[in-house]
Every structure is written in C-alpha cells, then in structure tokens.
Amino acid sequence: MNDQNPSDTSTEDVGTALDMSVVASLKELGGEDDPGLFTDLVETFLADTPQRVRAIETAARDADAEGLMKAAHGLKSSAANLGAARLSALCRELEKAGRGGALEGVDRMAARLVKEYAAAEKALRQASAT
Amino acid sequence: MSNKFDELKLTGNLPSPSGVGMAILRLTQSDDFSAEELARTIQSDPALTGRIVKMSNSAQSAGVKTISTVSDAVVRLGVRAVRNVALGFSLVSAFRKGKCEAFDYGKYWSDSLARAVAAQTLSRELRLIVPSEAYICALLSGIGRLALASVHPRAYSELLRRVAGLSEVDLAAGEREVFEIDHFEVAEAMLKDWRLPDSHALAVASYARPVHETVSLDKTAARLCTVLRVATPIARILLAENDAHHFHWPAFESALKLIDIDRARLCAACDGIAAEWRDWGKVLSVPTQSAPPFAEIAQRASESPTAGAQPAAAVLVNDIDPTAAPQEAEEEALAKLTVLAVDDDPISLKLLVTHLARQGYEVMQAANGTQALAMALERNPHIVVSDWMMPGMDGIELTRSLRKIEIGRDMYILLLTGREEEEQVVEAFDAGVDDFVSKPFNPRILLSRVAAGERLVRLQVRVAGDKAKMEQQVAQLAVLNRKLTTTTVTDALTSLPNRRHAMQTLEQAFERRDPGKADQLSLIMIDIDHFKKVNDEYGHDAGDAVLCELANVLRGLLRRQDTVCRLGGEEFIVVCPGSDAAGAAAVAERLRKGVASHRIRHGRFDRSVTCSFGVAQRTPLMQSHEALLKAADVAVYEAKEAGRNRVCVAPLA
Incomplete structure (x- = not known):
C-alpha cells in the first residue's frame, strides 16, 4: 500500500517528515549503553505501522468510526514518539473525527496518511542509517 | 452478621485471590462471560493451567479419556466449576505465610487440601454430588480461620494459644467472644462475596453443627455438609503426627454413620485419598506426609483402649508449635524501587x-x-x-x-x-x-x-513499622466497634452513610481541587417538612418508617457520582462532586418531585411527605467544607420560609 506510489513522495516531504531534535534525543538516550535503541524503535515502528495504516484506510472506507479512532490513537503516539510530527498530527485529526463520528473527508485524510507514512518511513530509514 | 463481615472487609486485610485469580474474579463478576474468555485468562498462568487440567482429570472415574487443555477442562467440568477451582488455587499460592504467629499456614493448607481431596473422592464414590464442587467447597471450608488470622493476627494468635487442644466448635465460641463473629460465619460471607454457589456457603457455615440442626438445608447444601463431615476427620487422620492416626478414628467412625459404604471399599478409597493428597501437595507446593494404610489404622483403633480419648493438641489443626520462631517483620530492601x-x-x-x-x-x-x-x-x-x-x-x-x-x-x-x-x-x-x-x-x-x-x-x-502497629490498633478498634452496637459509618435506621461519613466525604470532596473545569462541588441539604407532626400524631414507628422510605427514594433517584447521607433527625445531605449549583438544583428538583409523589404507608399513616431543599455550590471564598454546609443550611431555611416543598439555591457569593 505504501509502496504503490513511492514516486509521489517528494524529497521535500521526506526532509520535513521528521522532527530531527526528537531523533537526536532518542539517539542520545540510547547513547553508549544501548546504541541500537533508535534502530530497534524504528524497526518496531516499520514492522507495526503498515498494518495500522491499512486498518485506518479500511475504517475510513467503511465509515467505521470506532475502528478509526482506535487505529489512529495507536499510531498517533508511536509516530509522535519517533518525531514523525505531521503523521502524528494527522492521526490526531483522524482520531478526533472517529471519536466525534464526523467522517466527512476522512478517506482523503487517510490517503494523505498513506503518503505521509511513506515519507516518514523513508526519513526514518535514512535517520537510522546515519 | 453481614455488617460484621463488612467491617472485616473494610480493614482491607481479608484474603483475596491474587494475580490470575483476581482476573478471573473480575471476568466472572458479570454473568455473560464466555467459556473461551475464561480459558484464555487461565492460560495466561501456566502453573494454574496445569493444575486445572490435573483437577479435571482427577475428578473423573478411571477409564474416561484424559484431557490436556483448559478448554477441554471447561467443557468437562463446566465454566462455574473451573472458575471456582481457579479461585481456590490462586488463594493457596497467595497465602502461604502471614503475620499470625500461632497460625500454621502450611498446616492450614495441608488440612484444607486433604479435606478437598477426601471430599472429591467421597463424592465420586458415593455419587452424592459433583466431585469438583465438593473439592472447592472443602478446600475453602476453613477459609474463615485464615481470614481472622489475616485481619487480627495478634488477637487470633492469642486465641489459638488459649484454645489449643480444643475442638473447632470451641474455637468458634472463642472467636465469637473476642471478635463477635466466628470463622464459620466469615467463611459463609466470603464464599458469598466471591459468588460461589449458595449451597457451598451454607455448607461451610453448617457442617460443624449437629446433624439435627441442619435438616432444613436444601439437598445440595445438605449433601455437601455430609461430605464435609466425613472429609474433616479423614483429613485429621492424614495430618496426625507421631503415629497417632488411630486416635482420630472414633470421630471418623461416627461420621461414617452419615453415609452408606462398606468397610473394605471405604479403606481403599481412603488410601486413594492419601496418595492423591500427597500428589496434589506436590502440585500446589503444600506440605503433606505419608500415612499407614487405613485398614491398619482401623485395626489399631479397635485394639487400643485409649482410642476414645483424644490426645491433647491433636484436634485443632492450627495448634501452636512452641519451637516455631516468631516471623521476622519483613524489612524491605529498598536499594532499588x-x-x-x-x-x-x-x-x-x-x-x-x-x-x-x-x-x-x-x-x-x-x-x-x-x-x-x-x-x-x-x-x-x-x-x-x-x-x-x-x-x-x-x-x-x-x-x-x-x-x-x-x-x-x-x-x-x-x-x-x-x-x-x-x-x-x-x-x-x-x-x-x-x-x-x-x-x-x-x-x-x-x-x-x-x-x-x-x-x-x-x-x-x-513508616511501615508504625503502620503495622497502627493496623493492629485499627483491627482492635474494629472489634471494639463491633461490640458497640452502632457501626462507624452507617446510620443504623436507614443504612445510609451517617453524619460522620457525610462529614468525611464532604471534607475530602471539598479539599480536592482538580485543575480544569471539573473543579466543582455542590451540596444539597434536605429537611423533611413537618416531620415532628408525623412523630407526634402517628408515633415514632411511623416516623422511622418515613425516614427509611425516604432514604430509599433518595437513593434510587441519585446519579452515580452523588452520595446521600443522613445527618441525623430528619436531615439528609447529598454531596454532588463535579456539579455546579444549577446541576445540583436540577437533581434536587428531581428528588423533590420524587419524594412528594411517593406515598408512604405505615399503620394509620398513609400519605406522602414533602421536603425543603437547600442547594449550595463551593465558591473560592469558602474556607472549609463547613462554610459550604452553612450556605446549604441557609438555603434550606429560605425554602422553609418560602412555604416548604421547594428548592432554594444559595447565592454564589
């Protein structure tokens, strides 16, 4: 799903997908005791998230307000933890929409989420490689 | 009795299931949990899983297919039975030791387990009752003793020392003297509290009473009683020390009059019980010991002229071991939290x-x-x-x-x-x-x-050390309270929280200032109109009936977050946390209508009563909860002045 239109992800989006200060603090947290911490976190994130993104897409398509709220809630905090601020903000809006049952436009937001995730994924891979 | 039990419960020291046991209790609190949910919860604890599977296999006669999963166990034993057994096992693992010095925890569980295994085998042999039900009922039959030891460790220790050598019935008499409640009653209340079947609760309350006093029990409870009456002396024989097994034979012999079984089959069954008891002891890490074959014990009993005389200190399972060192207070090493x-x-x-x-x-x-x-x-x-x-x-x-x-x-x-x-x-x-x-x-x-x-x-x-002392004082205080007829927090007439509780609740609510808009607190004061007339014209009985009815009406009309208390006389208050004056006034109006339209009948008295309501909201100027109380009081006065049967709200100043 996130591989469908990788060309849509512009370099600019990737460049701003992550709050690098969060990345820096996470790397610092790992420090010498646990240098692999950041990479571990990124890998966990990349392993879990496609499924969550799919769940959000499905819930948005089926107008399943509760499902949308739950899936978005979960992704919201992991994204925020890794510094993917835009992705997290988008999840927050989706969660709010799900909670309030105001589902107009959520399919468009879900589509944006797919792109935003693709950008965050690339940025995280880059950050984890350096 | 239930009041006294509630006080024990309030100390927070009653035994309760741990870990998965608690989760199971939670799950099964409602009536609509599924068998799969139960099985899943049990499976989160591998040890418990093994024990449940063993249980369901041992509850069956030979020749039935051996099962190996919890789901199969649930199918075979039924959801309720599995739930009850799981609860029992989780208690065993949670209370292997405790603070009551003279209470031998290991021996307590050893005895309970022997009773459980004996009850199960007897049920299977005699086809009296479902074996797994007999097992759990017997396993918990002495839980009242564990409870009293947990709530009143020191006083119970003293009592156990005093009655060492006497029977369980004498112990119960001692308990009533000291605690105003005995372990049979406590066990009954605890089983009910855990939602075990009523028949189990009745059986643990009644099995030590003379047979003729328990003839009115329903069939299941009566059969459980019978099983417990036979299982108890078997357990005593199994736990006997120093070759004294045969001393307990006469008690067993007299219990046998209750059931119909031939001697050879009985002895074989009892030997089976002994083996299974040791087996279970290993599974649950409960101490057990070996016993001679029952046929041999019977033989010795018939030869020994002293068999009728009980050796001292052999009857009560929890008599003191004088050599046991008092348990050290647990000093927690706190290098790392x-x-x-x-x-x-x-x-x-x-x-x-x-x-x-x-x-x-x-x-x-x-x-x-x-x-x-x-x-x-x-x-x-x-x-x-x-x-x-x-x-x-x-x-x-x-x-x-x-x-x-x-x-x-x-x-x-x-x-x-x-x-x-x-x-x-x-x-x-x-x-x-x-x-x-x-x-x-x-x-x-x-x-x-x-x-x-x-x-x-x-x-x-x-302060944990001080706390232990305090706890003891609190427990003593609770005993004292039980001895006084008034309970500490409940109004005896209406069962509503009393003035003391009302003031505590109000003060706590008043002191709690949470950030955000939820920082609101209102109070409704209620005064019955012309209550004196009711008392004067219809007598105090009618007055009491009015108070009780009114309490019920108020209770039924409140929101979940509100608390109604009786201040005394004809005065009540409702504490409404999170409500502003308008919200509380709406509640008060609802109460007013509800009360005015509720007809109360008692003897000649046959009409509704009305009340005057004063509502006040906490304001930043109020120094304490008493100011809030005062404001509500003034508002009630205004309501009275304005003609009664109405709600007045104190101005927000």
Whole structure:
C-alpha cells in the first residue's frame, strides 16, 4: 500500500517528515549503553505501522468510526514518539473525527496518511542509517 | 452478621485471590462471560493451567479419556466449576505465610487440601454430588480461620494459644467472644462475596453443627455438609503426627454413620485419598506426609483402649508449635524501587522502559491492562506507570482493580494521558490514580513525577513499622466497634452513610481541587417538612418508617457520582462532586418531585411527605467544607420560609 506510489513522495516531504531534535534525543538516550535503541524503535515502528495504516484506510472506507479512532490513537503516539510530527498530527485529526463520528473527508485524510507514512518511513530509514 | 463481615472487609486485610485469580474474579463478576474468555485468562498462568487440567482429570472415574487443555477442562467440568477451582488455587499460592504467629499456614493448607481431596473422592464414590464442587467447597471450608488470622493476627494468635487442644466448635465460641463473629460465619460471607454457589456457603457455615440442626438445608447444601463431615476427620487422620492416626478414628467412625459404604471399599478409597493428597501437595507446593494404610489404622483403633480419648493438641489443626520462631517483620530492601510500565504501543513502552531503567529503577513491563494486573499482583511493584487508553482493560480499570485489593493500595499509580482524556481526570482521581503526565511525555517531566512518587513510596516504607502497629490498633478498634452496637459509618435506621461519613466525604470532596473545569462541588441539604407532626400524631414507628422510605427514594433517584447521607433527625445531605449549583438544583428538583409523589404507608399513616431543599455550590471564598454546609443550611431555611416543598439555591457569593 505504501509502496504503490513511492514516486509521489517528494524529497521535500521526506526532509520535513521528521522532527530531527526528537531523533537526536532518542539517539542520545540510547547513547553508549544501548546504541541500537533508535534502530530497534524504528524497526518496531516499520514492522507495526503498515498494518495500522491499512486498518485506518479500511475504517475510513467503511465509515467505521470506532475502528478509526482506535487505529489512529495507536499510531498517533508511536509516530509522535519517533518525531514523525505531521503523521502524528494527522492521526490526531483522524482520531478526533472517529471519536466525534464526523467522517466527512476522512478517506482523503487517510490517503494523505498513506503518503505521509511513506515519507516518514523513508526519513526514518535514512535517520537510522546515519 | 453481614455488617460484621463488612467491617472485616473494610480493614482491607481479608484474603483475596491474587494475580490470575483476581482476573478471573473480575471476568466472572458479570454473568455473560464466555467459556473461551475464561480459558484464555487461565492460560495466561501456566502453573494454574496445569493444575486445572490435573483437577479435571482427577475428578473423573478411571477409564474416561484424559484431557490436556483448559478448554477441554471447561467443557468437562463446566465454566462455574473451573472458575471456582481457579479461585481456590490462586488463594493457596497467595497465602502461604502471614503475620499470625500461632497460625500454621502450611498446616492450614495441608488440612484444607486433604479435606478437598477426601471430599472429591467421597463424592465420586458415593455419587452424592459433583466431585469438583465438593473439592472447592472443602478446600475453602476453613477459609474463615485464615481470614481472622489475616485481619487480627495478634488477637487470633492469642486465641489459638488459649484454645489449643480444643475442638473447632470451641474455637468458634472463642472467636465469637473476642471478635463477635466466628470463622464459620466469615467463611459463609466470603464464599458469598466471591459468588460461589449458595449451597457451598451454607455448607461451610453448617457442617460443624449437629446433624439435627441442619435438616432444613436444601439437598445440595445438605449433601455437601455430609461430605464435609466425613472429609474433616479423614483429613485429621492424614495430618496426625507421631503415629497417632488411630486416635482420630472414633470421630471418623461416627461420621461414617452419615453415609452408606462398606468397610473394605471405604479403606481403599481412603488410601486413594492419601496418595492423591500427597500428589496434589506436590502440585500446589503444600506440605503433606505419608500415612499407614487405613485398614491398619482401623485395626489399631479397635485394639487400643485409649482410642476414645483424644490426645491433647491433636484436634485443632492450627495448634501452636512452641519451637516455631516468631516471623521476622519483613524489612524491605529498598536499594532499588520497582516500576511496572504499561503501554499497548510497543514504541511508547520501549521508550518508557528505557527512560525508567536509565534512572536506576528496576523495570518490568506489560503490554495491556490485564497482563499488568496479573504482573502487579504477582510481583508487587512500588510504582505503576500506565497508559490510559488501551484496548481491553484500560488504565482506569487497572487502577480501580488494584485499589480494590490490599497490596494495590500502596502502589503509586501514574497515568499517561492524551489531550482527549483530560476532561475525565476527575474520574481518574476517583479511581485512585495518584498523578498524571501528558503524552507524548517529556522525559524530564516524567522522571521528576516518578521521583515524586518514589519519595512517597520510601516514606511509606519508613513508616511501615508504625503502620503495622497502627493496623493492629485499627483491627482492635474494629472489634471494639463491633461490640458497640452502632457501626462507624452507617446510620443504623436507614443504612445510609451517617453524619460522620457525610462529614468525611464532604471534607475530602471539598479539599480536592482538580485543575480544569471539573473543579466543582455542590451540596444539597434536605429537611423533611413537618416531620415532628408525623412523630407526634402517628408515633415514632411511623416516623422511622418515613425516614427509611425516604432514604430509599433518595437513593434510587441519585446519579452515580452523588452520595446521600443522613445527618441525623430528619436531615439528609447529598454531596454532588463535579456539579455546579444549577446541576445540583436540577437533581434536587428531581428528588423533590420524587419524594412528594411517593406515598408512604405505615399503620394509620398513609400519605406522602414533602421536603425543603437547600442547594449550595463551593465558591473560592469558602474556607472549609463547613462554610459550604452553612450556605446549604441557609438555603434550606429560605425554602422553609418560602412555604416548604421547594428548592432554594444559595447565592454564589
């Protein structure tokens, strides 16, 4: 799903997908005791998230307000933890929409989420490689 | 009796199931849980799983297919039976030791287990009752003794020393003298409290009473009683020391009159019981011992002329061992505090764990509320840091469950909250949460909040010694209270919380100032109109009836968060946390209408009564809860002046 239109992800989006200060603090947290911490976190994130993104897409398509709220809630905090601020903000809006049952436009937001995730994924891979 | 039991319960020291046992209790509190849910909960504990499977195999006669999974066990034994057995086992693992010096915990469980195995075998042999039901009923038949030992460790120790050598019935008499309740009654109330079948509760309450006093019991309870009456002397024989088994034979012999079984078959069955008891002892880590074949014991009993005389100190299973050293007070080594981190999101959880571990805490982690509850009960962390919103059991429910049990009461619980939960902080504080940190957390803030919790925990540990003393005093005080006829917090006439409780509730609510808009508190004061006339014209009986009826009406019309108390005389108050004056006035109006339209009949008295209502809201100018009380009082006075049967609201000044 996130591989469908990788060309849509512009370099600019990737460049701003992550709050690098969060990345820096996470790397610092790992420090010498646990240098692999950041990479571990990124890998966990990349392993879990496609499924969550799919769940959000499905819930948005089926107008399943509760499902949308739950899936978005979960992704919201992991994204925020890794510094993917835009992705997290988008999840927050989706969660709010799900909670309030105001589902107009959520399919468009879900589509944006797919792109935003693709950008965050690339940025995280880059950050984890350096 | 139930009042006295409630007081024991209020001490928070009654035995309760731990870990998975608690989870099972929670799950089965409602009537619509599924067999799969139960099986899943049990399977989260491998040891318990093994025990349940063993149980369901041993409950069957030979030749029936051996089963190997909990799901099969549920099918074979039934959901209720599996639930009850699981509860029982979790109690065994949670109360292997305790503070009551003269109470031999190992021997207690050894005896209970022997009774359980004997009851199960007898039920199977005699086809009297479902074997697994007899097992659990017998396993818990002495739980009242464990309970009294837990709530009143010192006083119960003294009592046990005093009655050493006497029978269980004499012990019960001693208990009533000291505690105003005996272990049979306590056991009955506890079984009911855990929602075991009524027949089980009745049987544990009645089995030690003479047979002719229990003829009115229903069939199941009566059969359980019979099984317990035979199982108890078998257990005594099995636990006898120094070759004294045959001394207990006469009691067994007389119990045998209750059942129909030939001697050879009985002895074979009892030898089977002895073997199975040792087997179970290994499974549950409960001490057991070997006994001679029962045929041999019977033979010796018939040869020995002294058999009728009971040797001293052999009847009560919990008599003192004078050589036993008093248990050392547990000094907690506090070099490192343990913290339980709970989050369903793996990234957040990993970060949380990393930050806490970096700070020097010993960290354990759980990925959901249910797992966290089990882990908290098993490993007793000092601090719990949990996410709020999680699928299944969320942070609030986790907190509530922990606060319900003794060891969960001292834990420092910190909740991580998203922006969307902030409106519900009042609910969270009510559930017993100590503090909040908003998400995504700033590590420095989180750690400083955890450090605040740590200071508190260390303080608690330092005063733990004093606390033990205090607990003892509290327990003594509770005894004293039971001896006085008035209970401490309940109004005897209406069963509503009394004035004392009302003042405490109000004061606590008044002092609690939460941030945000939920920082509101209102009070409704209620005074019955012309109540004196009721008393004068219809007598005090009618007056009492009016008060009781009114209490019921008020109780039935309140919102969940409101508390109604009787201040005394014809005065009541309702504490409405989270409500402003308008909200409370709406409640008061509802109460007014409800009361005025409720007809009360008592003798000649046959009409409704009306009340005057005064509503007041806490304002920043009020120094204490008494000011709020005063404002509501003034408003009631105005309502009376304005013609009664109405609601007046104090001005917001």
